Amino acid sequence: MKKFFAILMLAVGLAGAAPVLAEVKAAPAAEASAPAAAVAPVPNKGDTAWMTVATVLVILMTIPGLAMFYGGLVRAKNMLSVLMQVFVIFSMISVLWALYGYTLAFGGGGSFYGGLDKLFLKGVTVDSVAATFSKGVVISELTFIAFQATFAAITCALIVGAFAERMKFSAVLLFSAIWFTFAYLPMAHMVWYWDGPDAITDAASLEKVTAAAGWLWAKGALDFAGGTVVHINAGVAGLVGAWLVGKRVGYGKESMAPHSLTTTMIGASLLWVGWFGFNAGSNLEASGAAALAVVNTLVATAAATLSWTLAEWLLKGKPSMLGSASGAVAGLVAITPACGFVGPMGAIVIGLAAGAVCLWGVNGLKRLLGADDALDVFGVHGVGGIVGAILTGVFVSPDLGGTGVYDYVANRVGDFSMGAQLVSQLWGVGTSIVWSAVVSFIAFKIVDAVIGLRVPEEEEREGLDITSHGESAYHY
Amino acid sequence: MKLLTAIIKPFKLDEVREALSAVGVAGITVTEVKGFGRQKGHTELYRGAEYVVDFLPKVKVEAAVKDDLLEQVIEAIEKSASTGKIGDGKIFVFDLEQAIRIRTGETGADAL
Numbered sequence: 001m002k003k004f005f006a007i008l009m010l011a012v013g014l015a016g017a018a019p020v021l022a023e024v025k026a027a028p029a030a031e032a033s034a035p036a037a038a039v040a041p042v043p044n045k046g047d048t049a050w051m052t053v054a055t056v057l058v059i060l061m062t063i064p065g066l067a068m069f070y071g072g073l074v075r076a077k078n079m080l081s082v083l084m085q086v087f088v089i090f091s092m093i094s095v096l097w098a099l100y101g102y103t104l105a106f107g108g109g110g111s112f113y114g115g116l117d118k119l120f121l122k123g124v125t126v127d128s129v130a131a132t133f134s135k136g137v138v139i140s141e142l143t144f145i146a147f148q149a150t151f152a153a154i155t156c157a158l159i160v161g162a163f164a165e166r167m168k169f170s171a172v173l174l175f176s177a178i179w180f181t182f183a184y185l186p187m188a189h190m191v192w193y194w195d196g197p198d199a200i201t202d203a204a205s206l207e208k209v210t211a212a213a214g215w216l217w218a219k220g221a222l223d224f225a226g227g228t229v230v231h232i233n234a235g236v237a238g239l240v241g242a243w244l245v246g247k248r249v250g251y252g253k254e255s256m257a258p259h260s261l262t263t264t265m266i267g268a269s270l271l272w273v274g275w276f277g278f279n280a281g282s283n284l285e286a287s288g289a290a291a292l293a294v295v296n297t298l299v300a301t302a303a304a305t306l307s308w309t310l311a312e313w314l315l316k317g318k319p320s321m322l323g324s325a326s327g328a329v330a331g332l333v334a335i336t337p338a339c340g341f342v343g344p345m346g347a348i349v350i351g352l353a354a355g356a357v358c359l360w361g362v363n364g365l366k367r368l369l370g371a372d373d374a375l376d377v378f379g380v381h382g383v384g385g386i387v388g389a390i391l392t393g394v395f396v397s398p399d400l401g402g403t404g405v406y407d408y409v410a411n412r413v414g415d416f417s418m419g420a421q422l423v424s425q426l427w428g429v430g431t432s433i434v435w436s437a438v439v440s441f442i443a444f445k446i447v448d449a450v451i452g453l454r455v456p457e458e459e460e461r462e463g464l465d466i467t468s469h470g471e472s473a474y475h476y
Numbered sequence: 477m478k479l480l481t482a483i484i485k486p487f488k489l490d491e492v493r494e495a496l497s498a499v500g501v502a503g504i505t506v507t508e509v510k511g512f513g514r515q516k517g518h519t520e521l522y523r524g525a526e527y528v529v530d531f532l533p534k535v536k537v538e539a540a541v542k543d544d545l546l547e548q549v550i551e552a553i554e555k556s557a558s559t560g561k562i563g564d565g566k567i568f569v570f571d572l573e574q575a576i577r578i579r580t581g582e583t584g585a586d587a588l
Contacts, residue, residue: 255527257520322522363524376523 041138041198043129050286051143057277058150062090062157065274069267069329070161073322073375076259077463078165079473085160085169089176090153096180097149104181105188106130106148111215112186114193121145131196132284135408139284147281152188154278155230156180161375162238163245165256166460167453169468175447179237183439187229187432190214191221200408220421221428222396222405224293225282227337227389228432235382236433238373240440245453247372249460256374261321268325272301275332279339292403293339296347297332300339303351304331304358311356323359326380330358333384338392343401350391354384386429393425394418477572477585478546482537483511483565484557489535495556496539499548502588505538515563534565540572542585 067086071079093101100119107114118124128141156176163172193214200206210218216228223229248256258264280293308327313319334354335347342350361379373379396402397416405421407414447453454460459467466472484492489506496504510531517530541549550567558564577587 255529256525257522257527316521318521320521326523366524379523 041129041136043138043140043143044285046286047132047137047139047284048143050290051139051147051281051284054277054281055143055147055150057274058147058154058281059090059274061271061274061278062150062154063087065267065270066154066157067267068263069271069325070164070375072260072263072265072267073161073258074164075256075463076474077465079259079465080469080471081169081464082160082164083473084469085164085172086157088173089157089160092173092176093153093156093180094149096177097152098145101152101180101185102145102148104185105152106144106193108193108195108212109189111213111218112190114185114189130284131194131198133197133289133406134285134287135197135411137285144284148188151226151230151278152180152184155184155226155234158230158234158377158381159237159241162242162373162377163453164374165464166248166455167241167245168451168455169464170451171447171453174451175241175443178443178446179440182443183233183237183436184229187233187435190216190431191223191229191428193217197408203409206409216428216431219427220405220424221389222341222392222421222425223337223389223428224340224392225279225336227333227385227392228428231333231336231381231385232389232429232432233436235378235380235385236436237440238377239369239371239382240437241444242371242373242378244441244444244448248374249457251372258322261325265321265325268328272328272332275301275336279336283340289340289403292343295344296335296339296342299344300335300347300351300354301328301331303348304328304334304355307352307355308359309355311359315359326358326362326376327355330354330361330380330384333358333381334388334391336385337388338395341392341403341405342395343403345401346391346395350388350395353391354387357387358384389425389429390422393421396421477575477588478541478543479570479572480537480539480541480546480549480553481568481570482539482553482557483509483534483567484537484553485559485563485565486533486535488557488559488564489537491556492537492553495552496537496549499552500545501539501541501549503539507536507538509534509536513563513566532563540575540588542588 063086067083070086071082074082098121102121103116103118104114107117109115124141124145126140126142129138130141130144132139156179159176159179160172191214194217195209195212199209221228276294276297279297280290283290283293305324305327308330309319309324312323331351331354334350338347338350358380361383362376365383366373366376366379394400396405397418398404398413404413404416444453455464455467482492486508493504510533512530512532515532517528517532520527520529539549546569550569553567574583575587576583
């Protein structure tokens with residue numbers, strides 16, 4: 001979501017004036033501060049229709065998209081275990097989101113967590129509205145809740161790729177619930193929570209909104225659709241998991257070749273299609289900015305596919321289907337934080353960079369890190385997320401074809417300082433890495449102590465499909 | 477009677493089947509198999525992971541024939557399965573003691 005316009009900070013001065021816990025007005029509901037005499041805005045039917053479609057597209061990304069992308073990459077004996085983990089995590093997080101996730105992420109509250117005002121979605125009705133990025137434009141809060149639920153669900157599901165083929169199903173679920181509560185929710189709040197543009201009328205009200213906003217929003221970190229909240233967050237959790245869960249039995253000695261790259265290609269393609277909902281939906285309005293996100297999601301992904309494929313062709317001798325599919329996902333990840341801020345040419349550069357850098361992420365860097373990150377969650381999502389988050393700070397520049405950062409006080413695009421913006425971006429990257437690493441480490445330790453992380457070696461050799469789920473993916 | 481087992485390249489199966497029909501072989505049994513010979517394997521690369529694949533896919537063709545057909549059948553397989561490159565496969569010939577058609581109870585060459 002393009003929540004944080006760094007210009008807000010530039011307008012009030014120092015970016016470091018990070019607010020700590022401050023009292024807040026209610027949620028992203030926007031009508032409160034509408035100009036006097038103005039009628040409270042009501043949701044536009046076109047926006048509602050678009051956001052409903054976008055929400056469903058993000059569900060398509062997860063089930064079946066991500067499940068198939070990951071499923072094809074494991075051995076046939078573990079196919080169903082991966083599908084199950086993604087499917088059940090998606091379901092579990094969707095319920096937890098409604099129970100307490102939404103209020104902790106998007107309720108008013110502190111800089112790091114929302115409050116409990118909307119526990120069990122209390123007080124949310126068909127008339128409730130949520131702010132967008134335009135003054136006087138709102139969408140149904142229920143639509144916003146559903147859209148954001150899908151983000152939380154796919155983020156938790158992304159992590160399973162790192163410890164695929166060896167972790168206990170119960171341990172996967174417990175870890176996901178803990179990590180969702182203590183890593184996803186606060187990151188979403190820190191990056192995306194603010195009172196909305198209608199609350200900003202002058203420098204004083206901007207200061208108030210900034211003080212009440214999430215910690216990274218206040219720092220001016222730009223993350224349109226979730227480079228930090230979703231991808232770096234999940235990538236780091238995956239890396240920590242791969243380390244703590246340990247390597248698969250036979251890793252480096254036995255063949256662990258993907259069992260169906262056909263399935264993986266279908267999954268990657270569904271991810272690409274669904275990602276238009278993820279990225280363009282993060283604009284929250286069916287406007288020109290959503291169209292920009294669509295074009296950027298198209299061209300950056302295509303560019304990353306080409307750069308990974310060409311680099312692999314040059315360095316390894318053959319252009320592979322897995323390489324192309326991986327390049328596409330790397331490009332999707334990298335354009336996520338940037339998609340509403342950069343121009344199409346900037347998006348192409350981001351895509352080209354992501355494809356090549358993530359190829360290194362799954363080769364040189366992976367060997368350097370020494371963890372058995374089975375499906376390269378860190379190499380693609382962590383590395384791609386970092387590349388995208390940093391380059392967002394470069395290509396948002398109006399001089400490089402970007403949109404610049406909107407100044408809600410002056411109601412125009414503000415002056416842009418690339419240096420200051422890059423510092424803001426690094427705050428976002430650093431915070432998500434450290435926060436996710438610490439929470440993941442503790443969460444894995446707790447799960448290990450309570451139920452244990454791994455299945456017994458015998459079960460791992462036989463495959464999780466039969467030993468954990470009592471069924472087989474294929475009957476030959 | 478003889479039993480022939482031919483290990484051939486998978487994409488040569490159709491040609492072999494046609495050649496065998498042409499010389500009068502009335503039935504064959506085909507199995508997808510894996511193995512290695514002088515051709516050895518190949519390497520596959522998946523992102524950063526490189527795997528040496530030792531066993532290559534081949535097709536095993538089994539045919540039971542009358543003694544007087546043996547030379548023709550061997551020649552037919554040799555010609556139809558050959559590419560001239562390493563990995564074309566092998567033909568093994570066994571003595572066949574008995575054959576029985578289950579439906580009629582016929583035995584020996586009549587059952588083939």
